Amino acid sequence: MEIGLSHYLVLSTILFAIGLVGVMKRKNLLLLFFSTEILLNSVNIAFAAISHYYGDLTGQMFAFFVIAIAASEVAVGLGLLIVWHKRHNTVDLDTMSTMRG
Amino acid sequence: MFEAIAFYLFAFLTISMFYITVTTNQALYALTALAAGMIFISVFFFILGADFLGAIQIIVYTGAVMALYAFGMMFFDTTRDVKEKQGNKFIIVGLSALSAVLVVLIFVAPIVSDNITALYPMTEGAGNTQEVGMVLFTKYLIPFEVAAVMLLVAMIAGIVLAGKKMDLSLTLMNDAQIRHIDEEKNKKVIS
Secondary structure, eight states, X not given: OOOOHHHHHHHHHHHHHHHHHHHHHBOBHXXXXXXXXXXXXXXXXXXXXXXXXXXXXXXXXXXXXXXXXHHHHHHHHHHHHHHHHHHHSOOBGGXXXXXXX | OHHHHHHHHHHHHHHHHHHHHHHOSOHHHXXXXXHHHHHHHHHHHHHTTOHHHHHHIIIIIIIIIHHHHHHHHXXXXXXXXXXXXXXXXXXXXHHHHHHHHHHHHHHHHHHHTTOOOOSSBOOTTOOHHHHHXXXXXXXXXXXXXXXXXXXHHHHHHHHHHHHTTTTSOGGGSOHXXXXXXXXXXXXXXXX
């Protein structure tokens, strides 16, 4: 059986849905970051698959930049999270309401 | 044939690992499952012929990002069970599925209308790493340099945010002590 582009896009959809469920369900900010990584990875699969089936390298280039952005997001986000945890002893999303949002 | 077997096996493994990541109550299980899922995703890149991307996936995600999370988790209380939002489950799952399908439609729309042409076609007789190098250092040189500057900024931000006052714990002090530290800092700034 031949594996086509649609197989990879379906896989990407499923992973994206799992990540979105995580983003909506989680209250702990650390686990929210994990769900964000899942979202970024699912899109990377779609980019690489389209790049392969159309013989175009642009998809792979975008996947590289997505990976670079994910790495810097983790560094800054984790630093902010550590500062917040030092102050308030929790990383719960519901406690972050100092701006009454 | 082997491609199909590998695809279905690793699709199943990746989906189950990420499912564990979003459903488990233990932060450590979530971290381990996420690291495993990242490695399984690199398999798809190898199947698709994007060897360099697969290697980068393993090195950056599993080596750097997951190690960063593992070190960051030492600052948090990870033995405590994670509390979940008590919402309507059907709304959450329905909304997620709907938006995921929308994202795939965004990808598929230019393919269906069939006006897609290869902007940087793969050259014959060159390995994947060589092709990537040629495109990255000619057409995408400026984004590449901007990404490098962005990573440098992120590194400095991480050091400044997490490395400040490593020797004392703000959660174990009361408000008066924290205010005292802040006032001393302000005095230094003013003088």
